[in-house]
Amino acid sequence: MLNITKNTNGTELLIGLEGRLDTVTAPSLENELKGSLDGVDSLILDMAELQYISSAGLRVLLSAQKVMNKQGRMVIRNASEDVKEIFDVTGFSDILTIE
C-alpha cells in the first residue's frame, strides 16, 4: 500500500510518500512521476511516512534522479533511519540529495 500526495508550487513539485515502496507499488509512483516532471526544476520527495523500500523503489528513485539531473534538482526529505540505511548499503546516499 502506497499513498502518494502531490503539491505543486510554481516549478517546485512536492511529493509525499506514505506506506511501502515495493515491487507492487513502485509502478504507481513511476507513472505518477512520468506525467508530472515537465517544467519542474525542483522535485522534493517527503518520506516521513515511508516505512519500507526495496530495490523496485530504488529503481524508480534512480530514474527520477536521472531526469532531474538534466532539468534541476531532486531532494529526499525526512527519510527514516531504516530507509537511510538502505540508501547507505546500496550507495544511493552518494547519488541522492538527502536532507
Place this chain on the structure above:
Amino acid sequence: MSVRELTIEAKKENLDKVMAFLESRLEELNCTPKAQIQISVAMEEIFVNVASYAYQHLKNIKEGPGMVSIRVEDTEDPRSVAVTFEDSGIPFDPLSRQDPDVSLPAEERGIGGLGIYMVKKSMDHVHYEYKDGKNIMTFRKDL
C-alpha cells in the same frame, strides 16, 4: 525453534500474501524495526526473483506459474530467523551474479543485481544450492 511454511504460486501478484505471512511472524518474534525491514526486503527480493525467472519457460502454457515453498524458521539461542525458498524451476544461482558497482554516478548506474546485493549485505548468511531438481535458497539474520 519453530517453523512456518507457505506454499504458493510463484507470481508477483502474491507478494502481499508472502509479506503478510512473514511480517506477522516477525512481529511475534519482537524483531527490531531495522531487522524487520532487512528481512522483509530480503524476502521480497528473493520471492520476486523466483516469480520473475524460475518458471519463465512456462509463461505461455496453461499450467501457469509453478509453486514456491517458503519456510520461516526461528531459533532462540542464539536468536535468529532463517528463510528458505524452494522451487522446481530452471536452475539459477542468483548469488553467482556480479555485484553492482555501487560507487558509480547516477548516469552510469544500472539497477540489475541490486536486490540480491541488498540481501547479501544485510543478511548474516546466504546460501544457494540446486538439489533433487530444486533451487534451494536460504538466508539467515542473527537477531
